[in-house]
Amino acid sequence: MIVFKLPLTVFILFMGASLWGKTIEVCSSCKVKSIKEGVALATDFDTLLVKKGTYREFNIVIDKPLTLMGEEFPVIDGEDQGEIITITSDNVTVDGLFIINVGTSYTSDYAAIRVVKSKNFLIQNVVLEKLFFGIYLEKSQNGRVYHNNIVGDAVEEFNSGNGIQLWYCQNIEVDQNIVQHVRDGIYLEFSDNITIKNNTSSNNVRYGLHFMFSNDDIYENNHFENNGAGVAVMFSKKIRMLNNVFRKNWGTASFGLLLKEINDAEISGNTFEENTIGINIEGSNRIAYENNGFIKNGWAIKVRGACYTNSFRNNNFLYNSFDISYNSKLNDNVFEKNYWSNYTGYDLDKDGIGDVPYRPVKLFSYIVNRTPETIVLLRSLFMDIIDFSEKVSPVFTPDNLLDAMPLMKKSE
Amino acid sequence: MPLRLYQHKQLMLKILKYSFYDLMRSRWSYVYFLFYLALGFVLLFLNNDLSKAVITLMNVIIVLVPLISTIFGVMYFYNSKEFTELLLAQPLKRSSIFLGQYLGVASSLTMSLIFGLGIPFVLYGLFRSDTIWDFSLLLITGAFLTLIFTALAFNIALSNENKIKGFGYAVLLWLFLAVIYDGLFLLSLIVFEDYPLDSYSLVATMFNPIDLSRTLILLKLDISALLGYTGAVFKSFFGTNLGLLVSIAMLLIWTILPIWRLAYKSKRKDF
Numbered sequence: 001m002i003v004f005k006l007p008l009t010v011f012i013l014f015m016g017a018s019l020w021g022k023t024i025e026v027c028s029s030c031k032v033k034s035i036k037e038g039v040a041l042a043t044d045f046d047t048l049l050v051k052k053g054t055y056r057e058f059n060i061v062i063d064k065p066l067t068l069m070g071e072e073f074p075v076i077d078g079e080d081q082g083e084i085i086t087i088t089s090d091n092v093t094v095d096g097l098f099i100i101n102v103g104t105s106y107t108s109d110y111a112a113i114r115v116v117k118s119k120n121f122l123i124q125n126v127v128l129e130k131l132f133f134g135i136y137l138e139k140s141q142n143g144r145v146y147h148n149n150i151v152g153d154a155v156e157e158f159n160s161g162n163g164i165q166l167w168y169c170q171n172i173e174v175d176q177n178i179v180q181h182v183r184d185g186i187y188l189e190f191s192d193n194i195t196i197k198n199n200t201s202s203n204n205v206r207y208g209l210h211f212m213f214s215n216d217d218i219y220e221n222n223h224f225e226n227n228g229a230g231v232a233v234m235f236s237k238k239i240r241m242l243n244n245v246f247r248k249n250w251g252t253a254s255f256g257l258l259l260k261e262i263n264d265a266e267i268s269g270n271t272f273e274e275n276t277i278g279i280n281i282e283g284s285n286r287i288a289y290e291n292n293g294f295i296k297n298g299w300a301i302k303v304r305g306a307c308y309t310n311s312f313r314n315n316n317f318l319y320n321s322f323d324i325s326y327n328s329k330l331n332d333n334v335f336e337k338n339y340w341s342n343y344t345g346y347d348l349d350k351d352g353i354g355d356v357p358y359r360p361v362k363l364f365s366y367i368v369n370r371t372p373e374t375i376v377l378l379r380s381l382f383m384d385i386i387d388f389s390e391k392v393s394p395v396f397t398p399d400n401l402l403d404a405m406p407l408m409k410k411s412e
Numbered sequence: 413m414p415l416r417l418y419q420h421k422q423l424m425l426k427i428l429k430y431s432f433y434d435l436m437r438s439r440w441s442y443v444y445f446l447f448y449l450a451l452g453f454v455l456l457f458l459n460n461d462l463s464k465a466v467i468t469l470m471n472v473i474i475v476l477v478p479l480i481s482t483i484f485g486v487m488y489f490y491n492s493k494e495f496t497e498l499l500l501a502q503p504l505k506r507s508s509i510f511l512g513q514y515l516g517v518a519s520s521l522t523m524s525l526i527f528g529l530g531i532p533f534v535l536y537g538l539f540r541s542d543t544i545w546d547f548s549l550l551l552i553t554g555a556f557l558t559l560i561f562t563a564l565a566f567n568i569a570l571s572n573e574n575k576i577k578g579f580g581y582a583v584l585l586w587l588f589l590a591v592i593y594d595g596l597f598l599l600s601l602i603v604f605e606d607y608p609l610d611s612y613s614l615v616a617t618m619f620n621p622i623d624l625s626r627t628l629i630l631l632k633l634d635i636s637a638l639l640g641y642t643g644a645v646f647k648s649f650f651g652t653n654l655g656l657l658v659s660i661a662m663l664l665i666w667t668i669l670p671i672w673r674l675a676y677k678s679k680r681k682d683f
Contacts, residue, residue, distance in 0.1 A: 250639050252647075276640040298637030319463055321637035341464055367598070372641045373609040374601050376617055378634055380626055381475050382594035 021067075027051035035060050035068070035076070042066055050074045050097065058103070062087045070096035073127065078102050083110045090119040094126060102131040109161060111136035115143065123148065133161035134182065139168045146175045152182035154205045162187040162210075163201070166194060174199060184210040185227065192216050199223070207232045207258075208246075211239060219244065224256070230275065232258040233265070243269040246278070255280040256297070259287070267292060277302050278320070281310075290314050291411065299325050299365075308332040314411045317341060317360070321378060324360040324401075327369055331398035335360065339407040347408045358406040361397045363390035424508040424515070427499070431516025435488070441520045444480065448528025456536045462543045466550060469529070470629050473554045474622050478561040479586050481521055485565025486582045488517050490575050507675040510566070514674060518562040522555045529554075546632050553625040556663045560621045561586070563670035570677055593620050610643040618658075621666045628659045 025031075026038045026048055035057055038048045047067040051074060058078040062068065062085065075098045078084045082103040085094065092115075099112045111133035115121050121143040127150075128134045134150040137143065145164060154160030163179035166172060169191040176198045179185040185201030188194060189212045196219035201208035208224035209231040211217065220242040224230055230249040233239055239262065246256030255277035259265070261284065268290040272278035278297040281287075282304040289312045294300035300320040301312075310333040317323045318341045337353070345356035364383050367374050377383050390397060435441045451472065455465045492513065499509050529551065538544055565582050572578040597616050601609055617623045630638060631650060638650045649655045 250636055252640060254640075274636050276636050296636065298634065298640050319467060319633075321634040367602070371601050371605040371609075373605075373613040373643075374598060375638060375641050376613050376623075376627065376630075377594055377598055378626075378630055378637065379471065380594045380623065381471075382591050382598065384471070385591070 021045040021047055023047045023049050025049045025051060026055075028053050039064075039066065045091075058082050058084050060085045062089060062092050064089050065091035067093040068095065068097070069093075070098070070125075073098040075100060078112075080104065083108075083112075083114060085113045087113070087115045087118055087121060091121070092118065093122045094124070095122070096125045098127045098129075099131075100129045102128075102133070104132045104159060104161075106159070109133050109136065109165075111161070111165075114138065115140045119143070122146070128152075131161065131182070133165060134163040134179070135165070136162075137164075137166045137169050137172060140172070141170045142172070143169075144173045144175065145177060146173070148177045150177065150179045150182065152180070154182050157183055157206055160205060163204070165189075166191040166214075169194065173197075179208075180204065184208075185224075186210070188212065188214040188217065190214060195219075197221050200225075202226055204228060210234075211236045215239070218242070223247075224249075226250075229254050229258065230256040232260070233262050234258070234260040235262075237263050237265075239265045241265065241267045241270060245271045245273070246275060247271075247273045249275045251276060255302075258282075259284045262287065266290075271295065272297055272300065280304065281307050283307065285309055287311075288313070292316070294318065294320055294323075296320065298322065301325070303327070303333075310334070311336070313337055314407075315339070316410050318410075322362060322365045322368075325365040325369065326361050326398060326401065327366075329396075329398050331401040333401075335401070335403040337405045337407055337411070338403055339410045340403065343406050345406065352408050354406040354408055357402040357404045359391055359394065359397065359402045361401055362387045363396055366396050420505050420508050423504060424512045427509055427512025428516045428519070431488075431492075431513045432520050434492070435517065435520045440484070441524050444484070444521065445524035445528045448525055449531060452529045452532030456532055462533070462536065462538065462541045463546070465533075466543050466546050467633060470550060470626075470633070473550060473557070474626050474629070475590055477525065477554050477557045478590060478622060481518075481558045481561035482565045482582045482586045483579075484521060485514075485517060485562040486569045486578055489513070489566055489569035490578065506678045510570070510674055510678040511671070514563060514566050514671070517566075518559050521558045521562060525554050525558060526551055546629075549629060549632055553628055553663075556667060557621065557625055559667045560663070560670065563667065563674060566674050567670050567677070570674065570681065589620050589622050594623065597623075608643075610641075610645040614645065614649055618662050621663065624659055624662055624666070628656070628663075631655050631659070 024038050024042055024046055026035055032038045035050060035055055039062055042048060044065050047069055050070045052072040054075045054077055056077045056079055058081040073096060076084055078101045080101050080103045084099055084102055094113060102112045103110045112128045112131050113123060114136040117139045119141045123135060124146040126148045129151050131152050135145055150163040160183040162184040163182040163186060164174060165187045167189050171193050174196045179201045180203050182204055183206050185204045185208045187210045191214045194217040198221045200223045202225040204227045206228045208227040211233040213235050215237045218240040222244045225247040227249055230246050249256055256272040256275040257279045260282045263285050265287045271293045273295045276298045278294045278300040280302045283306040285308045287310045291314050293316045295318045297320045299322045300317050302325045305328055312335045315338045317338060323340060340358050343354060343358045345354040347354050364387055455468055459465045533547060538547060564585060568581045569578045617627050
C-alpha cells in the first residue's frame with residue numbers, strides 16, 4: 001500500500017501543479033521579491049519559481065503543499081542566522097536550490113532543510129554548502145531525497161552536524177546524493193523501512209553512514225571512502241547491506257563497517273578495500289556474509305566477541321595483512337567456501353575445493369591483540385614459523401575455526 | 413682528480429671487472445640467475461596474479477637474498493685467496509684490491525637478482541600493472557641486502573683464516589639476523605608490554621638490516637594494518653614519508669659501515 005502511495009502522490013502533485021495550481025515567480029525584479037513573501041501569497045499546490053539570484057533569508061516555513069522550484073540554482077544565504085527552510089506540510093517539493101550559511105548552534109540543530117511530521121515530500125537537486133545540519137527529516141514518512149550535493153566544512157565532531165539525518169522516519173528513499181565533509185554523512189535514528197542507494201559519502205569526520213535503533217532498512221550501491229570510520233550499524237535489526245564499496249578508512253579506530261548489536265542482517269556483494277579493519281563485529285548474531293570482497297585490508301574481519309551463528313560464504317579474502325582476528329577461544333560461526341589468497345593447500349580431486357582446511361586466524365593476530373607494538377614483526381620469518389606451528393597444532397586459536405572447503409579460485 | 417686517486421680508482425675498477433668476469437665464467441652467477449628466473453616464473457605460474465606474487469616474493473627476498481649473499485661472499489673470498497695473495501705481492505693499494513673484489517661479487521649477485529626476477533615479471537605485464545612500485549621497492553631492498561650481506565661476509569672471511577670457522581660464523585650471522593633476532597625482539601616486547609614500547613620497537617628494527625628491509629616493504633604492502641596501532645610515534649613514522657626516509661638512510665649506513673671496516677681491516681691485516 002505504502003509503496004504505491006509515493007509515485008501516486010508525486011503524480012497527483014504534478015497534475016495539481018499543471019491543472020489547478022498557479023505559478024508564482026520570485027526574483028529581485030519581480031512583484032514577489034522574497035521566498036517568504038511567495039509562501040505567504042501562495043495557496044495549496046502552487047509552484048514558487050525562484051529565479052537566479054541571491055536571497056538572504058532564513059526561517060522560511062513552508063506550511064502548505066507547495067513546489068519550491070529553483071531556476072539556475074538561486075542562492076539562499078542564511079547568513080549563519082539559523083535554520084533556512086522548514087517544511088511542516090505534506091506534499092512539498094523542493095527542487096534546484098543552492099543553500100549556504102546555515103547557523104551553528106549548540107542548543108538546537110539548525111538545518112538547511114528540515115522536514116517536520118510531513119508526508120510525501122521530495123527534495124531533489126539541492127546543493128548545500130557551509131552547513132550545520134543538511135537535510136533533517138523528523139517524524140516524516142513516504143518521502144524522497146534525491147540527487148542532492150552536500151559539502152560541509154566540518155573539522156571536529158562536537159561542533160558539526162550531519163549531512164542527511166533521519167529521526168523517527170519511515171519509508172524514505174535516499175538516492176544518488178553526494179555527502180562530504182560533514183560529521184555523519186547519513187544518519188538514521190529510530191527510522192524503519194528506509195532505502196539508501198547510489199549515494200557517495202566521503203571525507204566525513206565521523207561515519208559515512210550511521211544507523212542507530214533502526215530496523216528493516218536497506219542500503220545498496222553506495223560508496224564510502226576516507227571517512228573517519230566508514231559505516232556504523234548499531235543496535236538495529238534486519239538491515240540489508242548490498243553491493244556497497246568501503247574504501248580507505250585508515251586510522252587507529254577506523255573500519256570499513258562497524259557492527260554492534262546487529263541481528264539478522266544480510267551483508268552481501270560488498271567490497272572492502274584498504275581499510276585498517278574491514279568489518280569490526282561486536283555482539284552481532286545470525287548475519288549472513290556472502291559474496292563480499294576483502295582486499296588489502298589490515299584486518300579483513302575483527303571479531304570482538306559475543307557473535308554467534310554468523311555464516312561467511314563465498315567471500316574473497318585477498319592480500320589482507322590478517323584475514324580474521326578473534327579474541328576468544330569460542331567459535332560458533334561458520335566459514336565455508338571462501339577464497340583465501342593466503343591458502344597454501346592443494347586440490348587433488350580437481351573439484352575446485354581445497355583438500356586441506358584453511359585456518360584464517362593466525363597466532364600472530366593474538367599476539368598483536370595483546371601487545372600491539374609487535375605489529376612491526378609482521379611478515380617476519382620468525383612469525384611465519386610460529387604461525388606454521390600453530391596451524392599444525394592449534395593451541396591458542398579456536399580448534400573449529402576453519403574453512404573446511406576453501407575455494408581454489410576466486411568466487412565471482 | 414689527483415693522479416694517485418685516479419690510479420687507485422682505475423685499479424679498483426680493473427679488479428672489479430676481473431672479479432666480475434671471473435664469476436661470470438665460473439657459472440655460479442648463472443646458477444644464481446637461473447634460480448631467480450625459475451622462482452619468478454614458478455611464482456607467477458602458480459599465482460597468476462602479480463600482487464600476490466609480490467607478497468610471496470617479499471618473503472623470499474628477505475630470507476634468501478641474505479643467505480645466498482653471505483654464503484657466496486664467504487665462499488668467493490676463500491676461493492680467490494691465492495689470487496689475492498698474488499695481487500698483494502704487487503705494489504698495489506690494499507683497499508682497492510679488496511673493494512674491487514667485493515664490488516665484483518656484490519654487483520654480479522645484484523644483477524642476477526634484478527634480471528632473474530625482473531624478466532619474468534616484465535613478461536607477465538609488470539609495466540601495465542600498478543604493482544610496479546611495490547616490485548621496484550622489492551628489488552631495491554634486495555639489492556641493498558645483497559650489498560650489506562656480501563660486505564658482512566667479506567668481513568667475517570677477512571677476520572677468520574680458518575674456512576670452517578668463517579663459514580660457521582657467516583651462517584650463524586644469517587640465522588641470528590633472520591630468525592633469532594626477531595624471536596628475542598618479540599620476547600622483549602611481550603615481557604615489557606606494560607611499558608610504552610613504540611619507540612623501542614622502531615629502534616630495534618633499525619639494528620637489523622633484514623627487519624629494516626621488511627619494514628620498508630611493509631610500508632607499501634601493509635600500511636593499513638600498521639596504522640591500526642594507537643601511538644603518535646608509530647603514526648608519524650608509518651603515516652608520513654619519515655618511515656621511508658629513515659629506513660633508506662639506515663640501509664645506507666648498514667651498507668657503508670661494513671665496507672668501511674673492510675677497507676680499514678684490509679690495510680692492517682698481516683698476510
